[in-house]
Amino acid sequence: MQRITISVDEELLGLVDGLCARRGYASRSEAIRDILRETQAREAAAGDGDAPCVAALSYVYEHGTRDLARRLTSAQHHHHDLSVATMHVHLDREECLEVAVLKGRLSEVRAFGDSLVTQRGVRLGHLHLVRVAGHRHSHDPQR
Known part of the structure; x- marks a missing residue:
């Protein structure tokens, strides 16, 4: 050192x-x-959009916003290939917190995260990206 x-x-x-x-x-x-x-x-x-990454996407949303919960769930199902896990927490009577662990190409993960946190009724969205080595895991058929 x-x-x-x-x-x-x-x-x-x-x-x-x-x-x-x-x-x-x-x-x-x-x-x-x-x-x-x-x-x-x-x-x-912020670099190469094709680089593999993992990410933690967290956001708070108002569950009473018209059709928002359905749109968020639908988007997650549409991008099931990026989703590793999601946790849903009821903060109070009006707001929920979701934390999603994502894995995929940097550009796809970022675009998916942006598509969720820009929905009307979503607040405080944050995407924490971490680039990972592109080595193949035996249980990961995508690489």
Whole structure:
């Protein structure tokens, strides 16, 4: 591991120290390494649309919005080849949280995620993409 020295202003140092306190990092170095890994993953996810990836798609939606639950379910069935698993949580009388684990080509996963979170009545959508090596698994006939 390499040791480096960086200079940051007081405001940025306060952000790092706050992150360390909130998340329980043992050192500033651990926090900065995680920040760099997150940046690397985000930039890699923006790359080649044919690259294989896994993703966690989370969104909150108003279940009372006309026909929304049916449209979301229909979209998931239409893209069954990308869906690994979905969890549905009732947050309160009006809102639900869904978390879907997806796997496929980056461009297809991103397009599917966008098609869900842009539906009227869906709020707080987030797609966390992670590129994966393209090696074949014995139980994965697509590769």
